[in-house]
Amino acid sequence: MKAITLLGSTGSIGTQTLDIVAQYPDRFRIVGLTAGRNVTLLAQQIRQFRPEIVAICNEDKLQELREAIADIDPQPILLAGETGVVEVAKYGDAQAVVTGIVGCAGLLPTIAAIEAGKEIALANKETLIAGGPVVNPLVEKHGVKLLPADSEHSAIFQCLQGVPAGGLRRIILTASGGAFRDLPVEKLASVKVADALKHPNWSMGQKITIDSATLMNKGLEVIEAHYLFGMDYDDIDIVIHPQSIIHSLIELQDTSVLAQLGWPDMRLPLLYALSWPERIPTSWERLNLVKSGDLTFREPDHQKYPCMNLAYAAGRAGGSMPAVLNAANEQAVALFLEEKIQFLDIPKVIEKVCDKHQKDNCQIPALEDILAADKWARQEVLTASKELDDRILSVR
Ligand code: NAD
Ligand code: MG
Secondary structure, three states, rough: EEEEEEEEOHHHHHHHHHHHHHHOOOOEEEEEEEEEHHHHHHHHHHHHHOOEEEOOOOHHHHHHHHHHHOOOOOOOOOEEEEHHHOOOOOOOOOEEEEEOOOOHHHHHHHHHHHHHOEEEEEEEHHHHHHHHHHHHHHHHHHHEEEEOHHHHHHHHHHHOOOOOOOOEEEEEEEEEEOOOOOOHHHHHHHOOHHHHHOOOOOOHHHHHHHHHHHHHHHHHHHHHHHHHHOOOHEEEEEEEOOOOOEEEEEEEEEEEEEEEEOOOHHHHHHHHHHHHOOOOOOOOOOOOOHHHOOOOEOOOOOOOOHHHHHHHHHHHHHHHHHHHHHHHHHHHHHHHHHOOOOOHHHHHHHHHHHHHHHHHHHOOOOHHHHHHHHHHHHHHHHHHHHHHHHHHHHHH
8 A cells, every 4th residue: 555645636637646546545545635726626635535634735725625624534634835735745654745736836845755755756847847956866865766757758767667777879759749730830829828728639737738839848848858867958859749649769779669658648657656666457448559540750840839949958058947947938828828928929938038047057056046046037037028018019
């Protein structure tokens, strides 16, 4: 029986993780849950999974949550705010922490969990992208496992089982192409939020769905792969694979290429991150190659999607630059979702902020440097977006 704490339990990753726990009650048990603000769903989850400790990030919602679970006996410890989430992450006898929080908000709880000796099932890629220079040494120091739950990285990790050290030559990340893969580039300027939120293959949270439409998600995954598998950026490639059946591939030194295949369903990588190295039998729909049909591949279009190159450049710059790229992207996506900037403004503001950070890029950042870079980049995006506003006003 594995004891698990789940951060971000009300989101897409969170609810799918709980699906797995509900399917395997004799294998997994929930110790702690955290959520942002969805009291109704969190209360239901507490009722069903009976965690020992719970945190709700939005402090204003604590009282409502307390009332919603007043009849439950025994009561879990209830905490609130960012510090509450950190407390849950490091609490008790949980062996593994699933990081389903979105954004760099996952960084401090993940660090707390690592320092408490917990294994990490990493869905929250932003944590590693921003915090890689701090997270990786901590993982080593505390001797914990960092198991990828992102589908591409899980695929690579699965293919790597049994590959000897030095055997890996290249990582090939597959990308669905996102919501606008069949839209001509001229039409991207006028796309609306609702269009960008329609992902062709995966059902996910809003932020990652927009990242998929800009292909920043793939750029972020390149940096994630660099920190997880120690590969140079020159040896991490992207290929568009619209069917999302091959979840990624590795090329070995002798040119052999290994791939991992499956239906696009996040439960599989989540289950593997929780059960590794075991293979747990499931009753999920089995892959049928005839049914999945043709598998096709094409070159990513870097003109149409500049975010991939921005991510490669930030990754190669290293230091605090990936944290700046990530924070600028989070802020730009938030502004796009609020309809304050246009879709094509997203890469523009990110590029501007990354350029400005070049002279201050801290090569070996401490946690404080990463947090400061993150805060600075968000503010810079707000300033840059105001300039965009002025530009639009002056054109009018
Ligand atoms: P989501 O928006 O559906 O869920 C996010 C969860 O985090 C919610 O429970 C929310 O309440 C909580 N949360 C949000 N902001 C928070 C904050 N500031 N502090 C604490 N909690 C907060 O997102 P998601 O799609 O589940 O994605 C979660 C993470 O997993 C992201 O980093 C994403 O890139 C990664 N990921 C998701 C998928 C997927 O299929 N959804 C696939 C691969 C990777
Ligand atoms: Mg992915």
